[in-house]
Structures are given as structure tokens and as C-alpha cells.
Amino acid sequence: MSLETKAADKAKKSNIRFIILGFIFLATVFNYVDRATLSVAAPFMSKELGFDASMMGWAFSAFGWAYVLMQIPGGWVLDKLGARLVYGVALIVWSAITVMQGYVYLFVSPFIILFALRFLMGAVEAPAFPANSRLTVQWFPNKERAFATSIYAAAQYISLALFTPLMTWILQTLSWHYIFYYIGSAGMVIGLAWLWYVRDPVRHKGVNAAEIEYIRSGGGIPDLAAARNATTIEMKHVKALVCNRMMAGVYIGQFCLTSITWFFLTWFPTYLYQARGMTIIKVGLVASIPAVAGFIGGILGGLFSDYLLRRGCSLTFARKTPVMAGMVFSSVIVGANYVNSDIFVVFVMSVAFFAKGFGNLGWCILSDTSPKEVLGIAGGLFNFFGNIASIVTPLLIGYILSATGSFDYAILYVGLMGILGTCAYLFIVGPLKRLEINRSPIIEAVPVSGARRRR
Secondary structure (H helix, E strand, O other): OOHHHHHHHHHOOOOHHHHHHHHHHHHHHHHHHHHHHHHHHHHHHHHHHOOOHHHHHHHHHHHHHHHHHOHHHHHHHHHHHOHHHHHHHHHHHHHHHHHHHOOHHHOOOHHHHHHHHHHHHHHHHOOHHHHHHHHHHHHOOHHHHHHHHHHHHOHHHHHHHHHHHHHHHHHHHOOHHHHHHHHHHHHHHHHHHHHHHOOOHHHOOOOOHHHHHHHHHOOOOOOHHHHOOOOOOOHHHHHHHHHOHHHHHHHHHHHHHHHHHHHHHHHHHHHHHHHOOOOHHHHHHHHHHHHHHHHHHHHHHHHHHHHHHHOOOOHHHHHHHHHHHHHHHHHHHHHHHHOOOHHHHHHHHHHHHHHHHHOOOHHHHHHHHOOHHHHHHHHHHHHHHHOOHHHHHHHHHHHHHHHHOOOHHHHHHHHHHHHHHHHHHHHHHOOOOOEEEOOOOEEEOOOOOOOOOOO
């Protein structure tokens, strides 16, 4: 081989970052599938074990209590140990807990055991999305980050679209127990594959210097893991993030988006089964349609945001435009209260989920704005405030059903979340900027509109 050929091979960058994105996507799919197992099993499980709507609301919310409480500790562990190890081990453990949920019927108090297992699963899954955010900062330049974020964010829709029909088929053919057995076992296999292949960019054997330089020059931080112990995490850092106006608006927006997500993750199959009178097989097929729409919306939202950035738009305009547009249109879900046609209900739900997916760029915004020294903590705080919705939404809908026997007010609540989230981004967030940690407080850096601002 000639020297020129060798030099050309060396200059040509590898593209391992897209394989890593595939692993992130697959891990996130199972992150959501494991959460959704209970929603699919709920109609039959609750009947067999004697759980009423209020009890199921508590069971659905158990995940959220631990998930929220463990966000900051999970972020701290993430900053100390890195995304590769924490994510891989967590995936194996939460999948094992999923398998165990299939055995709750063996206990004298199955509700208490179910609540405890869902609580533990929420605690173990807590670092997952902060790890996704950290990995995209390590592996992707600014101009590709919205696309990368949209891919793993869209995993929630793929998990519902592909696995809800599969899980309802298992439920109809075998029983609700096997949903937990099969899904949990598959997750453990994915976790082992993750630990075998995934590495940080500077430690991955398949990555060459050209790809590292491409990531770094574009605003990524490929050597982030090497400096993870450089900054001591202090409460003043947490306080500065929480009290920052921009971040407060982003937190509110994420709470609103997550409220919509958790309706679909928990009560949506029950809504179709009880309020719309569909068979369980039909529920599986129908529930997948809004999920497909959400996936398409998620991909288009990320691509549109990156397109605006490449066209020279500011970071603020490129990120906030799809977010606000998506949240406004997600409120059309309220239309489901005023029609009897199942076709129109599915159409409304699909439009709402498409819009929610289109605006689901919160994690991308977090990656663009968080201090690089405390990405895990920043992600933990973001997920903490956003996933308060994972407690509020299932509990509130459970109590609404117990009090009224109808989903109407529940659907209205979900629709109002889209309006509230839009207002947060419009009136509170303001310009998007990268925050930096100084010796004492966190200070705001100069806004950026891409890899580099034009002079």
C-alpha cells in the first residue's frame, strides 16, 4: 500500500458514532418497553388480582416516585463512573426486575410486591436518559446532535408501536405473566451486548483520530470521561441550575411533554379497552398507530431543527421553534372527548403524538446548554422535574376515573399540558446559552448558533 493511500485512509473518518447511536436507541427502546409492560397487562392483571382504578394509579406511579427521587444521585453516579458502565449494568438489573413482576401473583400481597418492584425499577432506570444526553455530547458534534437526540427520543414511540401488538398477542395467547418474562429476558441480553461493545470515543478501538477531531471541532466533547472527576459537585451548582430562568422554563416544558408521554405509557390501552370497548388484540393494533406517528414526528423534529441550524439560524430559533409548534398541536388530543368514531379518535391521538414527538427536543436543548463538567447532574435535574409527571399523571387519571368513571377530564388535562409547555418556552426560557461552571457560581456563556458563530 502506498504512502498516499495510507494517508487517505487515515484522513477518512470512521463513523462508529452511528453504531453507538444504534445501541443507545435499542437500550432506550427497552427502557420504555419495560415501563409499558404493566400498562398492557393492566386490564387482565387488575381483574385477576382485584386491583381497582385507584390501586392501578398507584402501581403506575410507583416507577415515577423512585425515578424522580433518584435523578440527582443517579446523575452523580453517572458523572463519577461514566455512561458505558452505569447504563449497561442498569439495563441488566431493571430487566431482571421486569421478569420478577410476572411472579407477583405468588405472594400474599401482590399489590405491595408489584409496587415495590416498580419502585425499584424506577430507581435503577433513573440514570438512563442523563446517560443518553452525556453520550450524545461525547459522540456527536452540534450539527448532528438534534438528529441523534431525536433518534433515541423516538425510541419511546417505536417501543409502543412494535411491542404493544406483540405484548397484547402474548397476553391473549398465553397470559399477562409472560409479557414480563419475555420482555425482561430480552432486555438482559441487550445489556450484556452493551457492556461488550460500547466505549467512550477516545477508548473505542474502532474510532480513528479523524472522527475524534470531527466531533471535537464541531462542538462535541469526545474526551469528556477523562475529565469527569475534575469538578467537585457542590449544592451551589445544583442551586444555580435550578434558579436559572432558562433552565426553569425548560424544566416546565419537559414536565408538560412527559405528562403526555405518561398518558400513553400507562392509561392509553385501558382507555381503548374500557372507554372505547375494543378487544385486547384490537387495542394492541390501534395503540401502535399513534406511536408510529410519534416516531415520524420525532425524527422530523430533530431533522428540522438541525436543518435550521445549518441554514445559519440561531440555536434559540432552531431548537425552540419545533418544540413550541409541537406542544401547541399536541393539545388537539382534547378533540377525542367530542366524537364517537373510533377512527377519528385514533386520528386525533395520532396527530397529538406526532406533534409531541416533533417537539420532543428537550434532551437536545439540555445537551446544548448544560455545563460540560456536570452533565450527569444537569441531566438528573432535568429528568427530575420532567418526570414528576410520571407520578402526577397516572395518579391523577386514576383518581379522575374513580371519581367520575370517565376519561373526559383526563384527556382535557393531557391537552392542557401542551398549552402550558408552549407558554413556558415562549415566556420563560429566553435565549439558549451554554452554562459554565466558574470557581464559585455557574455563569452563562456566550450564545452559540452552531459549531461556531459566524463573525
